[in-house]
Amino acid sequence: xxxxxxxxxxxxxxxxxxxxxxxxxxxxxxxxxxxxxxxxxxxxxxxxxxxxxxxxxxxxxxxxxxxxxxxxxxxxxxxxxxxxxxxxxxxxxxxxxxxxxxxxxxxxxxxxxxxxxxxxxxxxxxxxxxxxxxxxxxxxxxxxxxxxxxxxxxxxxxxxxxxxxxxxxxxxxxxxxxxxxxxxxxxxxxxxxxxxxxxxxxxxxxxxxxxxxxxxxxxxxxxxxx
Numbered sequence: 134x135x136x137x138x139x140x141x142x143x144x145x146x147x148x149x150x151x152x153x154x155x156x157x158x159x160x161x162x163x164x165x166x167x168x169x170x171x172x173x174x175x176x177x178x179x180x181x182x183x184x185x186x187x188x189x190x191x192x193x194x195x196x197x198x199x200x201x202x203x204x205x206x207x208x209x210x211x212x213x214x215x216x217x218x219x220x221x222x223x224x225x226x227x228x229x230x231x232x233x234x235x236x237x238x239x240x241x242x243x244x245x246x247x248x249x250x251x252x253x254x255x256x257x258x259x260x261x262x263x264x265x266x267x268x269x270x271x272x273x274x275x276x277x278x279x280x281x282x283x284x285x286x287x288x289x290x291x292x293x294x295x296x297x298x299x300x301x302x303x304x305x306x307x308x309x310x311x312x313x314x315x316x317x318x319x320x321x322x323x324x325x326x327x328x329x330x331x332x333x334x335x336x337x338x339x340x341x342x343x344x345x346x347x348x349x350x351x352x353x354x355x356x357x358x359x
Contacts, residue, residue: 187241200249212261215247241272264321275307277341
């Protein structure tokens with residue numbers, strides 16, 4: 134289940150209330166450090182030191198599903214990939230004002246010790262593993278979509294919670310598409326359809342190359358006549 138969180142909004146309202154009541158002056162408020170830790174899409178809220186960040190160079194292995202059971206009851210099979218997209222930033226109000234690139238602040242993650250595969254045989258387990266990889270890659274795709282939206286919409290005088298409506302849009306699209314892939318592929322058992330969906334996701338990831346975690350988006354060039 135994917136669960137949104139709005140810690141930044143609560144924090145922002147709290148700080149503003151302190152200013153309103155005179156506990157913090159506006160001049161001091163300008164020096165407040167905004168610490169934001171927001172989990173946007175969460176299939177599991179359980180994390181430990183055993184966490185993988187999405188990488189184009191690493192594919193999920195069966196050994197990454199540390200909560201797995203090797204066999205089902207003969208026909209039962211299931212996969213739970215504890216995937217989340219973590220978004221957080223820490224900066225002064227001044228730094229926030231002049232920041233547009235939040236690529237490095239968005240991180241799709243996979244929690245090994247909260248993930249499992251239950252399958253009656255190795256063939257079924259392999260198919261479920263491929264489905265989990267598609268879900269992890271899908272999280273990276275929508276992380277890039279979110280990074281792009283923040284880059285395009287962040288202004289100098291944006292509020293710290295400027296991302297919320299952007300998040301809601303991306304979150305809705307992500308959950309719908311993830312559900313469609315699971316249903317359309319019969320939970321990964323229809324291998325050809327799963328491969329077609331996976332290829333499409335990977336193509337879309339490549340199309341958003343400027344919005345990988347370590348990338349710096351190109352600034353739009355303004356024409357001389359504009």
